[in-house]
Amino acid sequence: MEATGFSVLTAIIFIPIIAGVVILFLDRKNRDLVRGVGVTAAAAVLALSLAVYFGYDNFVKADGGLIESQQALLDSGAELSGAQMFADALAFEQRVVWVESLGIAYHVGVDGVSAPMVLLTGMVAVAGVLISWNIEDRLREFMAFFMFLVAGVYGVFIAVDLFMLFFFYELAIFPMYLLIAGWGWVKLREYAAMKLTLYILVGSVFALVGAVAMYFAAGAYFTGSGADVFEAAVASGILPADSGAYSWSIVQLTLAAENGAFAIEILGIDGLNFERFWFPFMFMGFGVLAGVFPFHNWSPDGHVAAPTAVSMIHAGVLMKVGAFAALRSGMQLLPDGADTHLPWIVFLTLINVVYGALIAFRQRDFKYVIGFSSVSHMGLVSMGWATMNLTGMTGAGIQMFSHGAMTALFFGVVGMVYDRSHTRDIPSLGGFIKVMPWVGVAFVIGGLTSMGMPGLSGFIAEFPIFQGMWAASEQITLQLGAFQLSNYYSVIVIIAALGIVITAAYVLRVAGQVFFGEFDAARYHDVGNIEMTDRIVLIILGSPLIILGLYPPIMAPMIESGIRPLIALLGGG
């Protein structure tokens, strides 16, 4: 799709920012106005996100749309250019030069991987505002910072400029810190907020140095041996006419990666090239936010300490920001590094899946169960990336959306139960479905999704990941001495699938103990049913799980179209 003058994505970023600033100027006693501005902005953003999602869906599926043109390209047997395919897949683009002399541009656009994430962010933003309806303490500041957080998250998903991706990534960190530290669970919040912030920052700043190195390497390539590649790309319209050789554009960096600009020797060590050196910084740097083992430690504490709305956006969206950025800046820009490193990183993701589930099983605290289940499920996303084939990565893309909605739903449920019962201790709860039928049903739907029940979105996501993993054992040939890592991929699949059994166990245990069984009417005499705002939250987050589960074509082809350029880059099938 051609770049247009104004993109709806720009409105999606700036509406929350403007709303946040406006809220800061409101009278703090006028709570209705604060809430009104907040919910209006969030609803507007959700509406625009829906427009983007279905607009992109149409772009993909229309006659002569992206799927057909990609298929034609594959059938033609021509040599595939990942950069070209990525540029073709972008829609709703807008590009405004920001710092010309440094090659930094405000460049937004969505592809098949990010469009579902845009929709997810919109859903969770509305749900977060609604579930924070009755916050007593400094509602104005809470709402304003929440809006800034939403804007930062959006920015990462729609950035087509690597610098902009970092800018918005770091922009999201501070409001998140303040929301958790200021409005979180008193016992843990200061520790958890600081831990989370530092973990996330450590990863991203090391990745930033890697990105700077890539910027110079690509620039040197395009001014030197790759000058003709650059000119051809500008002439054919992949790159805008005013782009310079040194640029942060992800399209341009992808082009450099594809043409071997990053395959340069460094440090004089045999077999260690630029890509292999920087890939762990880029992938694991962002992987920290996706909770990749052993850097997952911030996540359960962070989720538990955060106020409900922030837990929702954190587990629901921010962990996806990490996985998404790892994909975009790690795998897409350093494909050779991905080929080298992902075959061992996949073992880490297995630990995520199984270990996260086991720990979740042992928790007494309702919210910790959900926190560790996120670690487990995000492991599946990273595992899907590590398959490096179309099936597995498409599954991971769906899992990002499915888990995002599901875990936000879970945290919403926990928050609703906790707000009324004032405890999260699982053994002392029970029978809550009698007083809160909506919440109980929502939990069961989420629970079935998380254990991969067919008919719900979890199955659509997890099955392809395992399938892709199994298939990957034939395509990956990396050897560690005499040790062929991919021989063990099928074992990984089996163990990970057993992890699902553990998931089922802890979900059923929690459902049984919290929502069924004896209801202690004397202790919980003041627990009543939920309000209208809460019901809207449950509907917004719960219905996509069912819709996607029953009708996968609403999302799967789109994600597949976004994965195909990456497959071309990674050289897999």
Next chain:
Amino acid sequence: MEFDLWAQLPSVLPEIGLTALAILVLFADIYGSPAARRNVVFISAVGMALLALVPLIWLPDPKLFENGALLWGGMVNYDPLSQIFKVMLLLAGAVTCLMAAGDKGVGDKGEFYLIVIVATLGGLMMSSASDLILVFVALETLSIPLYMLASFRRGDARSAESGMKYFLYGAFASAIMLFGFSLLYGFTGTTGLSGIADAINSSVGDSVVAVMTALVMVVVGFGFKISAVPFHFWTPDVYEGAPTPVTAFVSVSSKAASFVLLVRFLTAAFPVDLVIGGVIIQDFWVNLLIVISIVSMTLGNVVALRQSNIKRLLAYSSIAQAGYTLIGVAALQGANDSLAVASVSFYMFMYIFTNLLVFGGVILFIAATDSEEISDMAGLNRRSPWLALFITIGLLSLGGIPPAAGFFGKFLLFQAAVNSNLVGLALIAVTNAIIALYYYLVVIKVMYVDSGPDDDVPIAIPRSYAWSLGITALVVILLGTIAVTPVYDWAALGALGL
């Protein structure tokens, strides 16, 4: 070159204007009516702000500075680098005046503004000096007023101690630096910065140790001024004891003026092609600065973790910030130095506004609570949401979090480092940035999360502070977003005159 007064006058017009302003303030304070005396603060602030326009109106002629032409008998550079620093120093002086206005015992005395103007004059001369003699005169014109300012609250023992310490350390450092200058003059027979390199190349032969001794001595002097480790010992005590507006002024003006002079001195007197007896002098000072940079960042940040007094915390933070900025100076190696120069200029530009913003907020906090302890900032968000927000924006900028300007500042420094193959230095710097963010976040946490005994007592922001803090906060945000391009491009021009 024939002396053409009208062509050369614009290069020192801001200095002439400042001198006139100083005389005006002096007379207004002594002979003026009480009303005129109250307006001294506005005369000074507006005067300096207007003078900041002068370098923007009379732009230097590229034909002159690209050939390294000097004005006023080889004393003065007239190039974009000096212009950008002149603008930032004048604005720093103007904002300092506004922020001092409400401070009892400081801002109500007319001579305070006079001294600030004279110190700014010294800073301006430093940013364009190209001769050892003028360098030293400018340096002392800046330093001596600062010693006086530090001890401005005469009745207060801490202020007096602060001024005395600053003076003793400062005089000592100046003496060492002057010794270095005299050695350089002795070897070369010239005091012009650009003449030194030529003279060394042609006449010194292989007395590399002697040249390096002189170089180290000069770097020591600069190290004191920018409070780099191990010449930083005065910083915490002076920052803590001096009246807070003075601390703000010391932390920005003296540092910015010294950095521009350091850049100019190293590139002009010890350029890349200076080789003595097979030793490349540039490698020597680059490595020296890398070491100083790493030690300053690390020590500043680690010690700042333990501080409970906000002014001491900012003192150690400013030591660390000097370390970051030195990355840009160390990245000056090689021929392509425009990224490095631009990163130093941009960093100082944003640092001036950032630090003034933080200190402005701290002045109000101290005035309201009569305490400098971080723990007494508890509940500041409830007492004055805007004050807390201003301080937060400043701290985030120091920590390098967007949309505040510090993010771009740090990014440009890291970029310059990677460009000069200093990837290791960049990685150490980002590690330090994380340590630093910890203690900035702790202060923010205290303001937003903790509750204090006086939570219900609002703090009012006086009008002059509302203006100065609001404008600086806005500048900090703009410098991190839409104003990056013009300022960065302007800063990048600075390399042309070197």
